[in-house]
Amino acid sequence: MPSVVALGHLLMxxxxxxxxxxxxxxxxLVGELRYGGGGSxxxxxxxxxxxxLASAIITSVGFDGFGRVLLEELMREGVDISRVKIVIGQQTGTSFLLVxxxxxxxxxxYVGASEAVEPKDLSDAAFKGFDHLHITMYRLDTAVHAARLAKKLGLSVSVDPGRIWSARGLDYLRELLAEADYLLLNESEFRALLxxxxxxxxxxxIDMVIVKRGPQxxxxxxxSGEIFEAWGFKVEAVDTTGAGDAFDAAFLAALLEGRGVDYALRFANAAGALKTTRKGARSSPTREEVEKFLATRNI
Incomplete structure (x- = not known):
């Protein structure tokens, strides 16, 4: 199976x-309060x-209750956590989301201990055996170093900068993007960054820019000049948290498996749409669920 390693935040x-x-x-009034793992x-x-896919994460958490819960959750999902740095004296990063x-x-x-992985913490060993590195917002020096190590070892590299990095502009990310093969953005990030x-x-x-437009x-x-487009899906959305991450995973999974760009877009749109019908950032669908969803729409 293809294998991916992600660099970025692990948050409560x-x-x-x-x-x-x-x-x-x-x-x-708050109708419901939920706790759970997050971070792109x-x-x-x-x-x-x-x-x-086989997956691993490079990140850091505090030596506290939140950190322990988050690592246990990743282990239950089958994610390799051997590259997670534990930080004493800082709180695990936390996101507060109004849905x-x-x-x-x-x-x-609140970033907290989430960005404690420094360039000196990473060597070739962190990436050997993987096919792809996916980078989300993190400390920039570490992200650039990771991308260079990965490229040297023959991994493909994708970057999803998110809102904050995109708002800082292209000059801020130029050194990192020079190492990337794929750039994944939503529409507002596309306008802000490019x-x-x-x-x-x-x-x-960069070889490919993917612009995510949700239900559109x-x-x-x-x-090469080619442009591929795929329609979105109308669903009853209850929580869009993590939908872009589900899209990214599905799109890159399809490419790593040798599928064409047109199929990858449809597969990713379906994964993102399914995610929005469920609460929580980690409620992304399985492959079987995505394939069943597509089959019911004759796609």
């Missing part, structure tokens, strides 16, 4: 499901494992 998500959307200064890299690692009735989410993130111009990415050496589908722009 505290999710507040609101009954309505209050304005500033107003109060709102760990969401990706779990999603990839459920799709049948609105529409399923849209507002995120407040100003809607894929040529900026191709100029850095997704588009893959290739350096």
């Amino acid at each position: 998500d505290i999710q507040l499901y609101l009954a309505d959307k209050p304005d500033v200064g107003e109060a709102a 890299a760990s969401n990706f690692a779990v999603a990839a494992r459920r799709l049948g 609105y009735p529409s399923g849209d989410v507002k995120v407040f993130e 100003r809607g111009d894929v040529g900026e990415a191709f100029g850095l050496g 589908g997704a588009t893959a722009y290739l350096r």
